Amino acid sequence: KREFSSAQGWRRGRGGALGFGSMAPPYDHEAIHPHEYVEAFERFIEGKGGKSPNPITAQLVDIAIEELDTMGHYGVEIDLLSLLDFNQRLGTILIQYPSTILPFLNDALLKVQHKIRETHENKFLMEVKELIHARLTHPPSCPSVRKPNVSSLRSQDVGRLIQVQGTVVRAGLIKTLESERMYECSKCKHSFRVYTDTSMHNSTLTPPSSCPSNRQKPCKSTSFAVVEGSRVCRDYQEIKIQEQIQTLEVGSIPRNILVVLEDDLVDKCKPGDDIEVVGVLKTRWKGLVKEARPDLEMVLAANHVRVRNEDKSCCSVAEDLVREFEAFWADNNQEPLRARDHIVSSVCPQLCGMTKVKLPLLLCLIGGVARLDPSGTRIRGESHCLLIGDPGLGKSQLLKCAAKLSNRAVHTTGIGTTSAGLTVTAQRDAGGEWVLEAGALVLADGGLCCIDEFDSIKESDRTTIHEAMEQQTISVAKAGLVCKLNTRTTVLAATNPKGKFNLEESISVNCAMGTPLLS
Numbered sequence: 001k002r003e004f005s006s007a008q009g010w011r012r013g014r015g016g017a018l019g020f021g022s023m024a025p026p027y028d029h030e031a032i033h034p035h036e037y038v039e040a041f042e043r044f045i046e047g048k049g050g051k052s053p054n055p056i057t058a059q060l061v062d063i064a065i066e067e068l069d070t071m072g073h074y075g076v077e078i079d080l081l082s083l084l085d086f087n088q089r090l091g092t093i094l095i096q097y098p099s100t101i102l103p104f105l106n107d108a109l110l111k112v113q114h115k116i117r118e119t120h121e122n123k124f125l126m127e128v129k130e131l132i133h134a135r136l137t138h139p140p141s142c143p144s145v146r147k148p149n150v151s152s153l154r155s156q157d158v159g160r161l162i163q164v165q166g167t168v169v170r171a172g173l174i175k176t177l178e179s180e181r182m183y184e185c186s187k188c189k190h191s192f193r194v195y196t197d198t199s200m201h202n203s204t205l206t207p208p209s210s211c212p213s214n215r216q217k218p219c220k221s222t223s224f225a226v227v228e229g230s231r232v233c234r235d236y237q238e239i240k241i242q243e244q245i246q247t248l249e250v251g252s253i254p255r256n257i258l259v260v261l262e263d264d265l266v267d268k269c270k271p272g273d274d275i276e277v278v279g280v281l282k283t284r285w286k287g288l289v290k291e292a293r294p295d296l297e298m299v300l301a302a303n304h305v306r307v308r309n310e311d312k313s314c315c316s317v318a319e320d321l322v323r324e325f326e327a328f329w330a331d332n333n334q335e336p337l338r339a340r341d342h343i344v345s346s347v348c349p350q351l352c353g354m355t356k357v358k359l360p361l362l363l364c365l366i367g368g369v370a371r372l373d374p375s376g377t378r379i380r381g382e383s384h385c386l387l388i389g390d391p392g393l394g395k396s397q398l399l400k401c402a403a404k405l406s407n408r409a410v411h412t413t414g415i416g417t418t419s420a421g422l423t424v425t426a427q428r429d430a431g432g433e434w435v436l437e438a439g440a441l442v443l444a445d446g447g448l449c450c451i452d453e454f455d456s457i458k459e460s461d462r463t464t465i466h467e468a469m470e471q472q473t474i475s476v477a478k479a480g481l482v483c484k485l486n487t488r489t490t491v492l493a494a495t496n497p498k499g500k501f502n503l504e505e506s507i508s509v510n511c512a513m514g515t516p517l518l519s
Helices: 034-045 056-066 079-084 088-098 098-119 319-331 335-345 355-366 394-405 459-470 507-511
Strands: 003-005 010-011 072-079 133-138 161-171 176-184 191-195 224-226 231-240 256-262 274-285 296-307 385-388 409-413 425-429 433-439 448-452 474-478 482-487 490-495
Touching: 010 072, 034 079, 034 088, 034 098, 056 072, 056 098, 072 079, 072 355, 079 088, 098 133, 133 274, 133 296, 161 256, 161 296, 231 433, 296 319, 319 490, 335 355, 355 385, 355 490, 385 394, 385 507, 394 448, 394 490, 409 459, 433 474, 433 482, 459 474, 459 490
Parallel strands: 072 133, 256 296, 385 490, 409 448, 448 490
Antiparallel strands: 003 010, 161 231, 161 274, 161 433, 176 191, 176 224, 176 231, 231 256, 274 296, 425 433, 474 482
């Protein structure tokens, strides 16, 4: 018999059985019986042996009382750092073999629900939710788990639990996936379940070809009937995330990866959102194409998704930098304009002077504060800026500097840019379904969108950004997809005058732009 210790993990029990604390391989997950994993996870969920009270039971109580749908899917957030603090080897095995160990954690959550319902003071108001899932958060800060970007994913990461960040560029439709089905042998009446093969492109459920019954005389039947009412269906959605452009080096091509969302994770994000995904990296065969070699592609099966839109406009500032700014303003308390000019001159320092250009550029980067009027209408806080000047005056340098200063920025040029590239485009995915792919303005939501050579954009394409600049949204009606996406971004554009700039004429005449766009 093996005993469990929160400080030492599994250890040798009576009878000489080997566990984590003995001579057995420390990360051999198959050496431990499944019910022992469930018991260990139960102790962790109930907070036994931990250094602080565990908040997981509070989540279970809230779900049991407040949620009325007993057939719905619900997620419970579990802090991986707390699990590693409770038992380091148990948490390490969960990270290394998540596909095998996560079902034991889900079973432990279900058992703890039943225990809570028996002893809770409001037990008559509680309903046990059978379809409950463990959502892992806060993985340890090590390179093998927290990946800096999509490009750092390698083949040795397949099957492990990882965390990666990115921007959603495509969100597929929510589909129904048949995950399992029960068959009955027509000859020996043996019943067994068949599960969906997630390694195939369409996650198909292949009918059995032989009877798996364990009998002395093997059953060679090939005829099976589907047991009525045994089909289990789940919500299913595929999204594509791309590396954040501001984190890439010059010349790097942003990589992307497909992310599979299931159950309560579907429809949790939309194109343009910055998300943080914790999941299991898997391989999947691509669709078969005539006279082409079938290849494997990496797919991330999401376990937890966190939308980081609220983190777009904020960034962590070191304390020494804060003290430096406080000392700077304390020294220039009597001369605020001189301090302002010093800050303005620090913007794009390779261009000398140009204070009247750099000051509005800096004000656009700082931005304003959005507000709601008494009628409920949102007044945008972002201000837009158009730089007009002859070629060779450094407009592109200013745009590149502004993109570097912004915490979230997308830089594009007007040559060859279309309205779909700026807003949203509709494309067919591998299954033939229409999906939306975000453009530059949607990807820059909450940040800065720099458009160089603005005069090179066609007039018909230029007018499509009116709604994005004023209403801060984009209304889409393409290929039967009707939706509205956020574009809460500051547009910084640069253009050349049409011919020689005439000070006596209006900007609309000098730039050949419509008055509504300039307003």
